[in-house]
Amino acid sequence: MGFLEYAPAPESRAVLRLRDEYGLFIDGEFRPGSGESFTTISPADESHIATIASASAADVDVAVAAARRAFEKTWSRMSGRDRGKYLFRIARLVQERARELAVAESLDNGKPIKESRDVDVPLVAAWFFYYAGWADKLDYAGLGAAPRPLGVAGQVIPWNFPLLMLAWKIAPALAAGNTVVIKPAETTPLSALIFAEILQQADLPPGVVNIVTGAGSTGAAIVRHPDVDKVAFTGSTAVGREIAKAVAGTEKKLTLELGGKAANIVFDDAPIDQAVEGIVNGIFFNQGHVCCAGSRLLVQESIHDEVVDRLKQRLSTLRLGDPLDKNTDIGAINSREQLDRIRELSRIGEEEGAERWSADCVIPDNGFWFAPTIFTNVQASHRIARDEIFGPVLSVLTFRTPGEAIEKANNTPYGLSAGIWSDKGSRILAVADRLRAGVVWANTFNRFDPSSPFGGYKESGYGREGGRHGLAAYLKSASAGESARRVEAGRAKKGILS
Numbered sequence: 001m002g003f004l005e006y007a008p009a010p011e012s013r014a015v016l017r018l019r020d021e022y023g024l025f026i027d028g029e030f031r032p033g034s035g036e037s038f039t040t041i042s043p044a045d046e047s048h049i050a051t052i053a054s055a056s057a058a059d060v061d062v063a064v065a066a067a068r069r070a071f072e073k074t075w076s077r078m079s080g081r082d083r084g085k086y087l088f089r090i091a092r093l094v095q096e097r098a099r100e101l102a103v104a105e106s107l108d109n110g111k112p113i114k115e116s117r118d119v120d121v122p123l124v125a126a127w128f129f130y131y132a133g134w135a136d137k138l139d140y141a142g143l144g145a146a147p148r149p150l151g152v153a154g155q156v157i158p159w160n161f162p163l164l165m166l167a168w169k170i171a172p173a174l175a176a177g178n179t180v181v182i183k184p185a186e187t188t189p190l191s192a193l194i195f196a197e198i199l200q201q202a203d204l205p206p207g208v209v210n211i212v213t214g215a216g217s218t219g220a221a222i223v224r225h226p227d228v229d230k231v232a233f234t235g236s237t238a239v240g241r242e243i244a245k246a247v248a249g250t251e252k253k254l255t256l257e258l259g260g261k262a263a264n265i266v267f268d269d270a271p272i273d274q275a276v277e278g279i280v281n282g283i284f285f286n287q288g289h290v291c292c293a294g295s296r297l298l299v300q301e302s303i304h305d306e307v308v309d310r311l312k313q314r315l316s317t318l319r320l321g322d323p324l325d326k327n328t329d330i331g332a333i334n335s336r337e338q339l340d341r342i343r344e345l346s347r348i349g350e351e352e353g354a355e356r357w358s359a360d361c362v363i364p365d366n367g368f369w370f371a372p373t374i375f376t377n378v379q380a381s382h383r384i385a386r387d388e389i390f391g392p393v394l395s396v397l398t399f400r401t402p403g404e405a406i407e408k409a410n411n412t413p414y415g416l417s418a419g420i421w422s423d424k425g426s427r428i429l430a431v432a433d434r435l436r437a438g439v440v441w442a443n444t445f446n447r448f449d450p451s452s453p454f455g456g457y458k459e460s461g462y463g464r465e466g467g468r469h470g471l472a473a474y475l476k477s478a479s480a481g482e483s484a485r486r487v488e489a490g491r492a493k494k495g496i497l498s
C-alpha cells in the first residue's frame with residue numbers, strides 16, 4: 001500500500017449486546033413476525049449477524065392499529081412539553097449508547113467506524129435534541145396558530161444511513177404529535193432494533209413508534225395501508241415513483257427523498273488543497289452511498305490536470321478495509337447487489353470511452369469491496385455522468401466559463417445538492433443562485449445540521465426534511481374555526497371580553 005503502514009486498531013465489539021433473533025417492535029414490545037425470517041450479514045466478511053423477523057401485510061395492519069390507538073389515546077393529547085421530554089430522553093439515551101450504536105451500524109452497513117462514531121450517531125442525537133426543542137413551540141413554526149398532527153406516519157428508509165435516516169423520519173413526526181410505523185432496509189435493520197430497545201428504556205408510550213422489518217413488500221404494505229395518513233420515503237427514484245402512484249388519489253400526504261447526481265464545481269481560483277479534500281469527502285464518504293454525493297466533478301479546464309493528479313495522490317493514501325478498524329477510510333459496499341450495480345456502471349463507463357483509474361489497494365478476500373475510482377474524459381451524455389452510481393466512483397468533466405459550469409451542473413434529471421469551490425464570495429452567490437439543487441455547499445461538502453432543511457428538485461423528490469421546514473411535512477394548519485376557538489379560550493383565560 002502507501003508509504004505508511006498502520007497497525008490494526010479494531011474497535012471492540014464487546015459493547016454490543018446483540019440477540020440471536022429480533023422480532024418486530026409493535027405496541028412497545030418485540031413479537032414474532034408472520035413472514036419468513038431473514039438474516040442480516042456484515043458486508044465486510046459476509047458473516048451472519050442476527051436473524052430478523054419479517055412483517056407480512058397482516059403484521060403491518062397490527063402495527064398501524066397500534067399507532068392509531070397511541071395517536072388517539074396518548075400522543076396527540078399529550079402537551080408538546082411532555083412530548084419534548086420523551087424526545088430529549090431518547091436523545092440522551094442515544095448519546096449514552098453511542099458506542100454500541102456506532103459498532104452495530106458499521107458491522108451491519110459496512111461503513112467505517114470513524115464515520116458512524118463521529119458523524120452518523122452524533123447527528124442522530126442532534127436530530128432528536130433539535131426536534132425535542134420544537135415540540136412545545138409548534139405555534140411558532142410558521143404554520144399558523146395551533147397546527148395539528150396528521151395522524152399515523154408510514155415511513156420507509158434505505159440502507160445507506162440506517163439510523164440517521166430513522167432519526168430524520170421519527171424525530172419531526174413525534175415532535176409534531178404523530179405516531180409512526182417505520183420500515184428499515186432489509187440489509188441494515190440492526191441499529192433500528194437497538195433503537196427500539198432505547199424507546200423501551202425511555203418509556204415511550206406503547207404504539208407511538210412501531211418498527212417493522214422486512215423486504216420491499218413490507219414497505220409497500222405500509223405505503224398502501226388505508227389508515228396511514230402520511231407517507232415519508234427515502235430511497236431510489238424508481239421505488240419513489242411507484243409510491244407516488246400508490247398514494248395518488250388518496251388523502252395521504254407524501255414526501256420523497258430520492259436519488260441525486262450532484263455537481264461539485266471547482267473554479268480555478270479555489271483553494272486547491274481544500275477543494276481536493278472536499279472532492280474526496282464529497283464522493284468517497286460512506287463509500288459514495290450518499291444521495292447527495294458530489295459524484296460529478298466539474299473542474300475548470302485550466303486546473304483539470306493539477307486537480308486530477310492531486311486527487312489520485314490523495315486517493316492512494318486512503319485505507320480500505322475492516323469497517324471496525326479506527327484507521328479505515330473506505331469500508332465495504334453494502335450488498336452484493338449494490339456492488340454488481342457499481343461494477344456494471346463502471347464497465348459501461350469504460351465501454352463508452354471514459355478513462356478509468358482506480359486506487360491500488362488490497363481488496364479483502366471476503367465481503368463486498370470496490371476501490372476508489374475516478375473516470376476522466378467523461379462526456380455529459382455518458383451513463384456514468386447521468387445515472388446515480390451510489391458507490392465510490394467519481395466522474396470528472398470540465399468547463400471553461402461560469403455559464404458553462406451552471407449549464408452542465410443543471411443538465412441532470414436530479415436536483416438534490418451541489419458544491420461550489422471558489423475564493424470569490426460574489427461568484428459563489430451568483431452561481432448558487434442559478435443551480436437547480438436543494439442544497440448548495442460553498443467551499444465544503446456533505447455537511448448536515450438538523451436546523452437546515454434538506455431536499456430535492458425534479459427527480460430527487462419533493463418535500464424538505466430538517467429545520468422548521470421539516471415540521472411542515474407532519475402538520476396541518478388548524479381550521480379557521482379551531483384557531484378562533486383557541487383565541488377565544490386564551491382571552492377567556494386572561495379575562496378579556498371579546
Ligand code: NAP
Pocket residue numbers: 156157158159160183184185186187214215216217218219220221223234235236237239240242243257258259260290291341388389390
Ligand atoms: P430502494 O429499493 O428504493 O429501497 C429503499 C427502501 O424502500 C428500502 O427499505 C426498501 O426495502 C423499500 N422498498 C423497496 N421496494 C418498495 C416498494 N415497492 N414499496 C415500498 N417500499 C419499498 O433503494 P435501494 O435498493 O436501497 O437502492 C437502490 C438505489 O436507490 C441506489 O443505487 C441509489 O441509487 C438509490 N438510493 C437512494 C438513497 C437516497 O438516500 N436518496 C438511498 C438509498 C438508495 P428493501 O430494503 O427490502 O429493499
Ligand code: MG
Pocket residue numbers: 040041042043107108109187188189
Ligand atoms: Mg447487513
